[in-house]
Amino acid sequence: MLKKVLWIALACAVLLAALAISRSVNLTSNAPKEPAPVQAPAAEDAAEPTAAAEPAPQPTAPIVKTPEELQVEEDAAAVGLTTVEPEPEAPAQTPPN
Amino acid sequence: MRWAWIAAVPAVLANAVAVAQEPPVVSPPAPSAQAAAPTATQLSAAQLETALKALRTADLHGLRPKDYLPADEADAAAVTQGLLRYARDVKVGRLALGDFPELWAVRPPPYDPAPELAKAVAEDRLQPWLDGLAPRYAGYVALKRGLVRYREIATAGGWETIPPGAAMGFGSTDPRVPALRKRLAVEDPQAEATGSPTFDKALQDAVVRAQKRYGLKPDGVVGNGTLAYLNQPVGQRVLQIIANMERWRWLPATMPSTRVQVNSGAAIVTLFRDDKPVLSMKAVSGKPGDETPMLMSAIHSVVINPPWNVPSRIAREELWPKERARPGYLASHNYRIIPVEGGEPRLQQKSGDSSALGRFKFDFDNPFAVYLHDTPSKGGFDLYARQASHGCVRIEKPRALAEALLAADPAWAYSAAFDTALGDGSKTQRVKLPEQVPVMILYWTAFAGADGLMHFRGDPYNWDRLLLTKVGVVGQAQAKA
Incomplete structure (x- = not known):
């Protein structure tokens, strides 16, 4: 009888130990273990800078127009600049009640 | 029917207050309470002030406040009438539809502001x-x-006339150089009003800029032609702007x-x-007497190697006299004489390099039978006053325009297609856009x-003057001056 109890106790202890070991190595989880972060290549770092590391905006180079382009602009003014100005939006004359 | 109603608009405007109280004599449409002009009592005090402010500043639009402001500015009914006149004049101009000369075919639609x-x-x-x-529009x-700006210049005394004389150019020590400097600086913020009594590089640059502004040959030399532009009184420029x-x-x-605009x-x-x-x-546009009309239409075809069907007036007044003076003239210039039963024979010039229409013609419907076209007389584009045609518009780069207009057509997307079509000039081809x-x-x-x-x-057709006279900005006597 005592032997039986001891065997059962031993079996339980083994079971508990096995359970503890399995938890420690995460054998029950289906999710793959997250890989260790990989260092991004330097080029990608430059391509997608973080907000904190965003460099100051480069001054845009002035657009140099060719003499032909300048002439077209001059001529466009001479035939009548038909670009439409934004519609004026004024508030109503008296505030709504 | 629509036009019959429109014709009564001035009468409606003149009786704006009465319109609010009783139906106008014209119909349709019958005026609803909302469509009728407001009566004096409908304008609030704030609105009346807004209206008066607009009328007082009508000169910002080149209009005269006195044409709209009533003698009694507290008379709201009269202010309303002035406001209706002002609205019409600002939106569609002061020239009544019936007063448009035939060649001014760009006309506003009728407008009733009430x-x-x-x-x-x-x-x-x-x-x-x-x-x-x-x-x-910008x-x-x-x-x-x-x-x-030009009214400010006028208020400040305008500019002084520079006396005519020998041409002034780089290095000149003409006694008029200081006056020229001062004159240019009035309009050009880059130009210095004072400086060396010698015509230097800075002054030359200012002269070139001014010549470009006046559409003159920008050679930097001030002859009497350039002086004539510089000496136009500022008041003249104000009228031109108006x-x-x-x-x-x-x-x-x-x-x-997408559009083609011609000035x-x-x-x-x-x-x-x-x-x-x-x-x-x-471009080369019509000469005075053969003015190019103002019009709006749509280019529908490009004609490659077009023959020229000579208008009967040009044939009668110009070509037949040449043939009579020098028999063989017509044949030597590739004109065909096409008999017309019971009438004068027509003239047609064969297509090709010597054709008056050149190699391209751009057709659009209009009652004046004008079009854009190429020309064999390329020298005309080197001139700075280019009003020399019979009314059509000769253009400097017809092939570039044809290629641009036909770019969406796969058959004409390649320059080689034009080379083939142009050939030796003998084959006419009409291409629909x-x-x-x-x-x-x-x-x-x-x-x-x-x-x-x-x-x-310049005002080559004198149309500025005619317009200003028609709308009463300048008097008849002034117009003839």
């Missing part, structure tokens, strides 16, 4: 309505700014994004695509250039 005014008052949006009356807005502002009011509220006054053609100028060139391209022939003599300064041209 319903809009009633609505604006009812919704308490009088100021926004007033703000939206004038053309919203060209008009720039003229408005120019008008303020005349051009008036013409802007005849245009539709919006333009098609016959400056003899320039520009193609706009997606509202951006993409191609421009010099995949989509018609609107064309507007306008007449501008004052406009703001890309440099932001006012540019002026």
Whole structure:
């Protein structure tokens, strides 16, 4: 009888130990273990800078127009600049009640 | 039927207050309470003040406040009438539809401001309505700014006339050099009003800029031709700006994004695509007496190697006399005589390099039988006053325009297609555009250039003067002066 109890106790202890070991190595989880972060290549770092590391905006180079382009602009003014100005939006004359 | 109603608009305007109380004698449409002009009692005190402010500043649009302001500014009914006249004049101009000469075929649609005014008052949006009356085109807005500027110059005393004399150029020590410096500085912020008594590089540059602003040959030499432009009184420039502002009011509220625009006054053609100028060139427009009409139409075809069907007037007045004076003239210039049963024979010039139409013709419907075309007389584009045609518009780069207009047609997307079609000039081919391209022939003599300064041209057709006379800005006697 005592032997039986001891065997059962031993079996339980083994079971508990096995359970503890399995938890420690995460054998029950289906999710793959997250890989260790990989260092991004330097080029990608430059391509997608973080907000904190965003460099100051480069001054845009002035657009140099060719003499032909300048002439077209001059001529466009001479035939009548038909670009439409934004519609004026004024508030109503008296505030709504 | 629509026009019959429109014809009564002036009468409706003149009796705006009465209209509110009783139906107008014209119909349709029957005036609803909302469409009727507001009576004196409908204008609030704030609206009355807004109206008066607009009328007092009518000169900003080149109009005269006294034409709209009543003697008694507290008389709200009279203010309302003035406001209706003002609205019409700002939006569609002062020239009555019946007073348009035949060649001024760009005309505004009839406009009755009374319903809009009633609505604006009812919704308490009088100021926004007033703000939206004038053309919203950058060209008009720039003229408005120019008008303020040139009136300021006039108020400050204008500029002094420079006496005629020998041409002044780089290195000249002419005693008129200081006066020239001072004169140029009035209009050109880059020019210095004072400096060396010698005609130096800075002065030469200022002269070149001024010559470009006046459409003159920019050679930097001040001869009597350049002086004639410099000596135009500032008041003349103010009137020129007012005349051009008036013409802007005849245009539709919006333009098609792809279009060909011609200024016959400056003899320039520009193609706009997606509202951006993409191609421009010099032109030769009609000479005085054969003025190129103002019109709006749509180019539907390009004719490659067009023959020229000579208009009977040109045949009668120009070509037949040459044939009589020098028999064989017509044959030597490739004219065919086409008999017409019971009438004068017609003349047709064969297609080819020597054809008066050159190698390209751009057709659009219009009652004046004018079109854009190539020319064998390329030298005409080197001139700075280019009003020399019989009314058609000769263009400097016809092939570039044809290629641009036909770019969407796969059959014409390659330059080689044009080479083949042009051939030796003997084969005429009409090519329909995949989509018609609107064309507007306008007449501008004052406009703001890309440099932001006012540019002026002569008034080759005297249409500024005619317009100002017709709308009563200058008197008949002044017009003849």
